[in-house]
Amino acid sequence: MSDVDADAGAEHPDVAAQAAATVDEPELDRGIVEGWAARMISNPERAYRAAFYVATVFFLVTTLFPFYWLFMVAITPRGSLRDVGVFTPGGVNLAAFIEIFQRIPFHRYMFNSFLIATVATVTVLIVASLAGYVFGRLRFRGRNLLLLGVLVTSFFPPAAFFIPLNRLFNANVDVLRPILSAGSLYNTPFAIFIPLSAIYLPLSIFILMTFYSQIPDGLEDAARVEGTTRIGALFRVIVPLSAPGVATAGVLTFITVYNEYFFSSLMTNGRPGNWAPMLEGILRYQGQFEVLFNLMAAASIVAVLPVAILVVVAQEKIVSGLTAGGLKE
């Protein structure tokens, strides 16, 4: 005990701080904590830095530890799943990452999700850009009312839409018969990305509206005088200058749609050929008599990769989009 105290006494910066404080104010005899607090008060930067590191470490552990654990479960052979510890795997068997594709066409499930998310993102970005332009840059009667309407729809729980939509998409519509085999949207990607795009649209509209409204009028005027239409000015000048906002809205939409389970599982019958999503695939490793936790974990890690890559690529834009927002002229 006394050893520890002596060590700490020799090296601990707080004691050094106390010593410094003593030099400054010799009449005060402060304890370690008091000295530390005094140091923080006289130099708030230090407190902020400490708080920053604590918060960062907490955040990193809570977000990254599940991945670490998934990885450990994934590389543990099926028979040794009971041996998985808190920090150690129960064995090493990287074959799980191959087996996931052999047991079921997991790549098809991923492709389904990827395609649906991509189409939904593109649709949302185009529609939200037009809406964001109108709400952000034009003044017209009823603007606030419409905006409120958009806001209100985004407050509905998506589950409230499910039953009517399911009935609608299961109905056989004669006009659709030539395009879709059954004449209904059930078991098609349309049944998934149409409601999902609609549900995630308001958020993107709000993000893009904020960005577009900050582009100086002069730039749009200049583009129009130079030869674009209003829509041309939007896509040639306003959108490129709002790249951080567009990237943010796009990535948020992509991730939410890619991860979406509720609609995508209920709008298909779960078969990969019928556009069942990635999550449906992961659940397929769960049989009647056994649950292949190692394969589910491996599939989960593989499924995260596209999003991880997307975020890394778009990271710079997203960060500036979430923090700054806007453009100095």
Add this chain to the structure above:
Amino acid sequence: MASVTLDNITKRYEDTVAVNDMNLEIRDGEFLTLVGPSGCGKSTTMETVAGLTIPTEGSVHIGDREVTDLPPKDRGISMVFQNIALFPHMDVYDNISFGLRLRKYDQTEIEERVERAADVVQLEGMMDRMPEEMSGGQRQRVAIARAIVREPEVFLMDEPLANLDAELRVHMRTQLQRLHRELDTTIVYVTHDQAQAMTMSDRVAVIDGGALQQVAPPLTCYNEPDNLFVAGFIGSPAMNFMEGAATDDGFESRYVDVPFDPAENGIEPDQSLTVGVRPEDVYLERDQELAAEPSRTYDAIVDVLEPMGDEMFVYLLLDEDVEASAEGRGAGQLLVSLDPDTVIGEGEEIEVVFDRSNIHVFDSDTGEAITHRLR
């Protein structure tokens, strides 16, 4: 090259009228300046020509074409903006060639034209710079190159020099005049700075309260202002005004009376008048031979001297009991512009004369000018 004609243009926003029944013809190849105080409607007027604002009433013609409802891109105009408005995500070449690329010109022609335009504004070797890496003056030159590269029929310039520092502004002023000579294109120029309006324009259109006050060559606006507003707005420092009324034998106000024959000048007795004298048309009594037509003398006390180098502004009080107002332009005060070498001291009692050939008389009620030269 084309003329621009505004017929009965009115622009109304919800409860304000920005432009009121404006009729203006801008001649082919002319440099016309719209000048007026902030919020007078000059920018709105220009925007109706550009097509960025659709007038509530009236029509706009460019050349023989009616363009009132055409979008800006189909009007054959180009514009330089007050905030310069270069596209920040494009380099200089892309900025200048933007309009040409949109109009699908072929590559070699675009390159040739961009090079020529860059040459006119001396931007060689800066083609791959981004706007943020350039100084204010360079950006302004890029904006001008972007405007001239399409060889439009009409150039619109909305306060293009307002965001530049004073030295650069004077430099760009001469550049623009040279540009106008070289291009020989119709230029419509908006500014609130009467110095720019005076120095560059073929004609000046003075606007106030959304209405046209006078359209005339700069010197005509200066020497023969149509009304009190133009008289006060054009010229720096502004004209001295004295409010009073006509009598049987001239003008009478509290501090100054000017004898003349009312009938000969088209003035009725008892009409309320405002007499205006420019600071440079006031002379010291001892220098009165410099005035073309010296008036009677007036006693004054020197209040403040402002030597400017090339001239000297002298603030006078016309009576001992006059209280000097902060701006030095109140009733009973007179601003005089004298030769900088004049020997004069603050507090000195002096006598001054006006040049009768440059005394402006206005009707106080309507503001209209009655005469610019007393007979």
